[in-house]
Structures are given as structure tokens and as C-alpha cells.
Amino acid sequence: MKLNRAYETEIVAAILYTSLFFVILSIGLIVFFYYSRKRIIKNELEKKDLELHFQQQQLYAVLVTQEEERKRIAQDLHDDISAKLNIVSLNSHLLNRPNLTISETEEITANIVNLTSKALESTRRIAHDLLPPVLDKFGLHAGIEELCADFNSSKSVKVVYENNITFDPADKSKHLHVFRVLQELLNNSLRHGLATQINIAFSQEETLTVCNYNDNGCGFDASDAQNQHGLGMKNISSRISFLNGVINIHSEQNKGVQIIFKY
Amino acid sequence: MHFYIINFGYLILFINCIVYSKNYVRADRSFKIFAIYLLGTAVIQFLSKILVEVDINNLFLSHFYFIGQFVALNLFFKSLFQLKAQQKIANYLLYFGLAVLAIQYVLQPEAWFRFNLFEIFITAFLSIVLAAMHLFNMLTSVKKFYYCTIGILFYLFSSTVLFIVGNLTVFLSREYQLLPWTLNASMVVIYQLFILFEWKVSFYNQKNNTLL
Secondary structure (H helix, E strand, C coil), X not given: CCCCHHHHHHHHHHHHHHHHHHHHHHHHHHHHHHHHHHHHHXXXXXXXXXXXXXXXXXXXXXXXXXXXXXXXXXXXXHHHHHHHHHHHHHHHHHHCCCCCCHHHHHHHHHHHHHHHHHHHHHHHHHHHHHCCHXXXXXHHHHHHHHHHHHHHHCCCCEEEEEECCCCCHHXXXXXXXXHHHHHHHHHHHHHCCCCCEEEEEEEEECCEEEEEEEECXXXXXXXXXXXXXXXXXXXXXXXXXXXXXEEEEEECCCCCEEEEEEC | CHHHHHHHHHHHHHHHHHHHHHCCCCCCHHHHXXXXXXXXXXXXXXXXXXXXXXXXXXXXXHHHHHHHHHHHHHHHHHHHCCCHHHHHHHHHHHXXXXXXXXXXXXXXXXXXHCCCHHHHHHHHHHHHHHHHXXXXXXXXXXXXXXXXHHHHHHHHHHHHHHHHCHHHHHXXXXXXXXXXXHHXXXXXXXXXXXXXXXXXXXXXXXXXXXXX
């Protein structure tokens, strides 16, 4: 049985158009996948670039801080200890001089004792600045308490520290980061914010430790990129990323600073 | 014209079989499955040619072709999937497709003697689903069998329609009878060219690299 001519032409046309439709459909699908892939890969690359840039900046911040710290230690050693030890050495040579009267000897000895104890005090202070022994021996809570007491003793600022949780001594390496972050924040509040009242509070939120920090200083414009990329802030953010934590900074001009970080 | 295109398709299929067999030994699972698929296709083409020569109806071979292609592509894509969930989906689709076809052949044994439209539809559709899944996976990862997958998608979309009208061609006059098959042969040529291109891009240099 064969079909009549007109009917046959219709069928052939239908076959051709249907196949053409499916060919175009498949090409459309393939082109769609091709461009989606290109776009997604491009986005991923941009994201990776940004991440890399951020990491480089963090590394740079770490290096600069390290250099600054070295410079400070060198200066402390030179100004405080070397100078004093120099005089001690000079005085010790004086003791070798013949014909010294007893009173002279006593004066020189007193000088030496005085200067050595001062040098000793300086060494202790430098070591304390590098790593507070309280933090090492008695943990983060005691470390922060001492830090606050140091700031309070300056009388220009009142620091209130509240803590409802106990820090796990096993997380000692984390605690150093937390301590440094707080140290940096306190320094910033005092130096740049000219704050007179600072509150620090720790609390527990499920498995996370949350730190609320706020001051009544002059604040800064948190949306300004320049404020976010200062050396201190970079240091804080790299420490927070070491802690696998997040930090949220809120501040406006003349309205103080509110900072929450969780880890 | 019709036979030139068909023969050209055979030629590229033959070349593909050779180049894909060459890399077979050192290749991974997906490559091996794909090479076996190509060889199977070539064997069915060869058998159907012989049956035509000795004047036996070769239409029953189409069922081996469709079901064989479905199983091979299913295993192929399954081996390319990294996610356990996707591998499971591939398994379910395979079992589902085979079960449904088995039921159909039990209920309608006569479907064996013509183009089984349901078989053509279900095998192509399920393979297209897997091909699209693989393309989707490749959106964010490295290209693996990218051109083959594109070729499979293109070929399944276009050839399925032509196979579905296969039974109709009997009623057409001589003038038009071969038209769908010429179109299909052209799709086969394009498909095989994609496969050859894949080999050139992904495996030809790889062989040189391993030699170095």
C-alpha cells in the first residue's frame, strides 16, 4: 500500500521539520551548556584570584608586623638593657681602679646593683610584652584580666571584662590569637578611638565562643575600605581566620565601635 | 549520494574503532566501555550489511542496537559520575529501562518484527538524561569526554525522530523512501566525527605524553 502523492509530501515535510526541530534543539542545548560552563569557570577563576589576593595581603601584613615587632624589640634591648649594662660595665671597671676610698666603692657598688635591677626589670617587661606569662601559666581568662588591669591602671580608660564561660586549656594556641586580637582592639580603641569606656564580654552560643567588644570612642566609617585594610585590621582578620571564626565590625563616626567575633 | 554518506559513516566508525582500541589497554574504565560500545556498533553494522547481502530481514538487529547502545551509554556515564547518588540514578534508570522493555516484549512479542517505537523512545530518552547530567557535572569541573557527550546528545536528539518514523518509510514512494535514512546517515557521520575529534583532543597527545 503506497500513499497518495499530496499526503506523502506532507509526511515527508513533517519528518524533515521534526528532525530539523530536534537538531536545532540539541544545538541550542549544547550552546547553552558551553556558555554556562564558560561563565561559571570565569566566575570561579575570579573568585580564586580574589582569595589569592587576600591571602597575599594577609601574608604581607604578617611580614610587616614581624619586622615592626623585631624593630621594637631591638629598640627596647638597645635603649633599656644595653645602655644600662654599658654603665654597669663601666662601673665595674672603676672598681678595679687603685686607691679607691670606701665611700667611693660603696657608691659604685650601689650604682651597679641599682642598674642591674633596673636592667632585670626591663628584661622582665620586654618578655612580658612579648608573651604575658600569666596567659601562659593561668590561661586566657587570667591573661585578659591582667590586660584589662594594665589598661585600667592608665586611668584614661575604664575596661569592663565579663566572662560567663571557662576556656578549655587544650585550646592554648587558639587563646593566644584571641588574646592578641583583644590586645589590638584595645590599643586601637585607646590610640585611634580615644575611648573612655570599653566593654568585653564572652559567651557561649551552641558550640561557638562569642566575644562582644564595644567602646565609646570616636568610631570610624566601617564601609571605608581604607579602614578595613589597615595593618591592624589585617592582622585581626588573619588571626580570626586562623581560628576558623567570623568577625563582624559595626561602627559609625562618633558612635563608638561594636565588634562581635565567633570561633 | 545516500550510499556515499552511509559508507563515509562506516569509514569513520571503522577509524574510531581502531584509534580507540589502540589506547584501550592503558585506559580507564569509561574509556574501555566507550571503546566496547564503538566496537559493538561496528559489529551490528557489519552483521546487518551481511544479512542484506544474503537477503535476510535485518530489522531485528535494530533491537540489539538500541538496547545495546542504551546499556553501554548507561554504564559509560555511570563510570564518569563521581557522586554516589548519580551512580545510583544511572543504575535505577538502567533497571527501569530494561524492566519496562522486558514487560513490553512479553506482552507484545510482535514488536520484535518492526521498529519498536517505545524502545527507541525510552532508550534514547534515558540516555539523553544521563548525557545531560554529565554535561551538568562538567559545568564546574574538567572536561571529560566533552565532545563525545555533545555528539551523543546531538545524535540521540536528531536520530530518534528518524528512527521513530522508520516504520512509515515503508509507505513512502521510492523517491522519498531513503530520505530519513540519508538524514540519519548524515547524523551518524557528524556523531562519529565528534568521537574522532574527542580522541584527537583528549587521547592522541596523551599517548605522546606517556611516551615522553
